[in-house]
Amino acid sequence: MAEPPAYPVGLRLTGRRVVVLGGGQVAQRRLPALIAAGADVLLVSPEATPSVEAMADAGEITWERRAYTSGDLADAWYALIATSDPDANAAASAEAERHRVWCVRSDDADAATAWTPATGHSEGVTVAVLTTDARGRDPRHTAAVRDAVVEGLRDGTLVAPHHRTRTPGVALVGGGPGDPDLITVRGRRLLAEADVVIADRLGPRDLLAELPPHVEVIDAAKIPYGRYMAQEAINNALIEHARQGRSVVRLKGGDPYVFGRGMEELQALAEAGIPCTVVPGISSSISVPGAAGIPVTHRGVAHEFTVVSGHVAPDDERSLVDWPALARLNGTLVILMGVDKIGRIAETLVAHGKSPDTPVALVQEGTTAAQRRVDATLATVAETVVAEDVKPPAVIVVGEVVAVGARTPASGA
Structure with a gap:
């Protein structure tokens, strides 16, 4: 028996x-x-x-x-x-x-x-696994079952929705640079539990295909009222869905606070009395260069790196970037949202002392299957962008680390 x-x-x-x-x-x-x-x-x-x-x-x-x-x-x-x-x-x-x-x-x-038992933990839940057959105890199998369950709960592949303790609200989730595997474990779990997902076009789109059929997916780029009202419309959509008792995820590319307007959304939610969770994401400013084999710092080459927005040109009165100061730095300069302005940016850096021979790399669609890297210098980057038809989204890296990366490309890059 x-x-x-x-x-x-x-x-x-x-x-x-x-x-x-x-x-x-x-x-x-x-x-x-x-x-x-x-x-x-x-x-x-x-x-x-x-x-x-x-x-x-x-x-x-x-x-x-x-x-x-x-x-x-x-x-x-x-x-x-x-x-x-x-x-x-x-x-x-x-x-x-x-x-x-x-x-x-x-x-x-x-x-x-x-x-x-073999135990593991995920967001307030303890998973404990015991072998039921005393004669056939297999600690490795028990641990493997534990690991599979905990990993599934953490990454959202094993969906266990909350019922009694679930609180409606909004999660601002940084989706990372584009590869769906680079979203954080917590971000993926919250995405799997969402009722509504309001997604940026730069968010990891492949993750949306994994959502259950009942989840409403809203493309933030198609929220009405035009470009000028877009952010206000997004804020209103977050508030309205949360007030309906729904769990809302605002899926953003990179990190919510790195040129992502996450704080504006958080402030709007706070004013409306809507609880909000912020889940940091891997910023494209470091992950995309890394995926292309470029270290933003390297011993003996760069002891600093600076991340700036290039969405407005250096001579635009709206620019808050001190480009002359950046030209005097010896470290790495990472420019986001600067593809169409890179010519004027390069001219400004050279005019304030940067060598025209400074290496430049443009990494388009970083970490995705469409990733490609185009190299140039500050003197040639404007014509290279046109000749190579470089399109956004692309991360631009300026500095000697580009040459380091060219000598030792990352595996799979």
Whole structure:
């Protein structure tokens, strides 16, 4: 007859005595979770690993530097037996049985009264996996199941919508530079839980195809009232959908606060009393050069990098960029939204002291399947953009790091 499966239960150990026998690698792995659970941990062991000793020095556990003696488990609620002495382990296990203390044994799971599941965490949820067949316990398989579930919850491929605790609101999610794999784990999870997604054209479009059919996808570029009113219309759409009790994701390219007008949207939501979560994203200013094999800093070449917007020309009265100061810097200059203005930008940098031979790289559609890199110099970049038909979106990198990247391209770039 098959042995019945273990009964799963969550122990609430806050303020309750937990005894750990043995200060080796098993204790080192298990103690952090016991500490996080608020347990009053007593470690009994003549020796301990440096990490376990550090926990004792920090006051997270109490350490008695001695071997196990009868009576150590009398006041315990839970015990972890992990010494290298089989006789001591057996004696402690027998004491736990007498005192009705749930006991885990690292040396003999069959002799234990409790098993430690493979656990993982995701956004307030603890996933615990136990093998149901005692005769066929496979710790690696159990851990693999745990990892698959936790990863699915984190990246949104395993959708578990909230019901009781779900709060309507807006999440400003940075989608990264374009490759759907480069969105953050939290961003992907929130996207999977959304009722409404208001997306930029520069957001990772492939992610939209993964959304369930009931999710309403709104193209921010097609919200009415024209270019001048576009941002106000987007703000209004975020507020209106959130007020209808829906979970709204504003999916933006790169990072919401790097030339993404995320703060304007956050302020509008705050004024309307709408709760908002901001999820940072990988900015194209560093990720796209990296994908093209260009480090924005490199030892002995560049100790700084500056990111600027090129959406208005240097001689435009609306420009807030100190281009003459940038021309005097020795580091890397990364220009976003500057393809159609790069000729005038290059002229300004050269006029204020930058060498005309300074290398320039333009990386179009960075991190996507359509990525391409075009190299030039400040003297030739204007004509190169026209000759090579470089189109937005493209990240422009100015500086000697472009030459470094040309010598050692990134794998897959």
